[in-house]
Amino acid sequence: MRLIGFSTGLLYTKESMVEHSKATRVLAYICAVILLPVYVSGPIAFILISGKRLSNADASTVFILAALVIGITYLCGKYFFLMVRFLRSLKTKMTYDDQGIALYKGSETKRYSWNDLKASREYASCQIFCLMDSSKTHLFSIWEYASGYREFRQKMYEEVGI
Structure with a gap:
């Protein structure tokens, strides 16, 4: 139930509210400070580490490393996008x-x-x-x-x- 104020008094409506409390917003910002750099630097670090191994790798190893790099880059990009979009609507x-x-x-x-x-x-x-x-x-x-x-x-x- 939501309380609405009018000049003649207060009225209860049958609307329910969903909001992120201050504590939840603080927790979200802490998670963002920790996770956003991981989402950006994780794929880059994996590419750099894998790149050093490619010169000595056979075809199957190259294929597996390429699949891992693509998968990690996709997941980190997706979660980065979702978190940024979530942070933009936190105060709504x-x-x-x-x-x-x-x-x-x-x-x-x-x-x-x-x-x-x-x-x-x-x-x-x-x-x-x-x-x-x-x-x-x-x-x-x-x-x-x-x-x-x-x-x-x-x-x-x-x-x-x-």
Whole structure:
């Protein structure tokens, strides 16, 4: 439930809120300080280390090293992208009800119906759920440590099936 103030008093609405608390935001920034450099330097270091071995390697070793470099670069790039996108939406708050969601960022409010959110995706390995509209534009990333996350995910499953 969300409390809304009016000049005549207070009114309760049937909207539930999802937001990242200050403690969760601090934890996210600490994770970013640790992980973002790893996501950038990890593939570079692996390429440099593997490059020294290529001159003495046979064809199968070169193939395996190339596959590892490509795989590590892809994964680190993906997680870097997801973390940066998540950090950009950390201060956004969201409410939801039977009609859909509302996103609040500063003084700006945007509403979306549940049908608009069918392109949303869960990234279980990152513990992040990304809300995306029908054109696959990123709207909001929710870390599973956000307050109201479990209730929202249940509602999202009931309304959209995700």
